[in-house]
Amino acid sequence: MGDGHARHEPHDGGWLDRLSWLRAGVLGANDGIVSVAAVLVGVAGVTTQSGPLLTAGAAALVGGAISMALGEYVSVSSQRDSERALIELERRELAEDPEGELAELIELWEQQGLDRESATLVATRQTERDALQAHLTLELGIDQDDVVSPWRAAFASLVAFTVGGALPLAAIMLAPVDVRVGVAIVVVLLALGVTGAIGARLGRAPWQAATVRIIVGGAIALAITYGIGSLLGVAGVG
Secondary structure: OOOHHHOOOOOOOOHHHHHHHHHHHHHHHHHHHHHHHHHHHHHOOOOOOOOHHHHHHHHHHHHHHHHHHHHHHHHHHHHHHHEEEEEEHHHHHHHHHHHHHHHHHHHHHHHOOOHHHHHHHHHHHHHHHHHHHHHHHHHOOOOOOOOOOOOHHHHHHHHHHHHHHHHHHHHHHHOHHHHHHHHHHHHHHHHHHHHHHHHHHHHOOOOOHHHHHHHHHHHHHHHHHHHHHHHHOOOOOO
């Protein structure tokens, strides 16, 4: 095909890393939208007064954001510790048995479809240039210069959840009292549709099905929490 029809496909590892972070941000915002909205709608089933709604919404927003950040920090810290342990193990094996590690690298390239001669040539040159990174990349799928930061992951989750959760809180607090619940539900479902479509597009998946799934799921969550709140209100709670 000519240059005018050249396909521009991203193969850069840095681009893929940024894409994964962007998708994580969209999913974090989605969690914030659903979590805070569910709490607000549940409380609105009991009362639509500003004080209780603001208190519940603020608590859900702050508590959820901290929980998300803490969970992400713990998860990524464990992943980082595992990656570092694997890097040190591979470094020790290379120091103790370089010939055996070269043979292993050759075998790995053969498993990728190269013939013996080509695999030996590639493995030898990789070993001469950076034996450790060659093994980490092909054998373990790890980049020693790109071990994920738990602090960065925690901060990203905190921000994403806060941005998403602030939307239903603002919607229900700014709307007139008599239509608060309806306005909040509409805003939340629209926002979920947008995040669902964006997440699907980032993952190169059909956006229609993803959008419908997330809207239906959000609607069910809101209906359940509102129903529980209404039952509690009828029972005299609040």
